[in-house]
Amino acid sequence: MKIKRFEFNMFPVNCYVLWDETMEAVVIDAGCYYPEEKQALKDFIITNNLKVKHLLDTHMHPDHTFGNPYMLKEFGLSPEANEADLYWMKEAAQQCRTYGVELKEEPVPPGHFINDGDIVTFGHCQLEAILVPGHSPGSLVFYASANHFIFSGDVLFQGSIGRADLTGGNFDNLIKNIRERLLVLPNETIVYPGHGAPTTIGIEKAENPFFRK
Numbered sequence: 001m002k003i004k005r006f007e008f009n010m011f012p013v014n015c016y017v018l019w020d021e022t023m024e025a026v027v028i029d030a031g032c033y034y035p036e037e038k039q040a041l042k043d044f045i046i047t048n049n050l051k052v053k054h055l056l057d058t059h060m061h062p063d064h065t066f067g068n069p070y071m072l073k074e075f076g077l078s079p080e081a082n083e084a085d086l087y088w089m090k091e092a093a094q095q096c097r098t099y100g101v102e103l104k105e106e107p108v109p110p111g112h113f114i115n116d117g118d119i120v121t122f123g124h125c126q127l128e129a130i131l132v133p134g135h136s137p138g139s140l141v142f143y144a145s146a147n148h149f150i151f152s153g154d155v156l157f158q159g160s161i162g163r164a165d166l167t168g169g170n171f172d173n174l175i176k177n178i179r180e181r182l183l184v185l186p187n188e189t190i191v192y193p194g195h196g197a198p199t200t201i202g203i204e205k206a207e208n209p210f211f212r213k
Helices: 035-047 068-075 088-098 171-182 201-207
Strands: 002-008 013-019 024-028 051-056 079-081 119-122 125-131 140-144 149-153 190-193
Touching (some): 035 068
Antiparallel strands (some): 125 140
């Protein structure tokens, strides 16, 4: 599996494009806000002859979904997310105003709901959806067990965790679910977060101040 990371600048947020030799692909967290960011994502997909099969949302906070209307218009892709985050469609405009950001396009409703344990397939690849509530009720982590990496959204970061003070967040649940659902993965598992640099499960178990014993 190949990975291309885009860092979009509004907050900033990481967007990932994954594909294999079949050229089937998925896009995770299309947080592109500015026109040049949207164009860069489109150009990469077209230049590399990728056939995007899924548009995945780790969660539905606006910074991770700004580009969903564009992906629907350009590629006919509706986002796929956990149903527990649907309320963020109503919260999005107010949340953007709080940060002084204009919500230029209405959020796109998911075309398919992803539940804990669901398998997302593209080409010869599989991603397992792991529900890890706490940052938001519907926060999903996508686990490529064959490749030993996860896409953690805003659940787990290098040396930190996602905030739990937004609507629907719960700090105790976040800590509990990270311990029980992510830190049990092999130490060599690479963590590709929604913001910032990659890390590994082993490093976070040893060094993350929220979990270090």
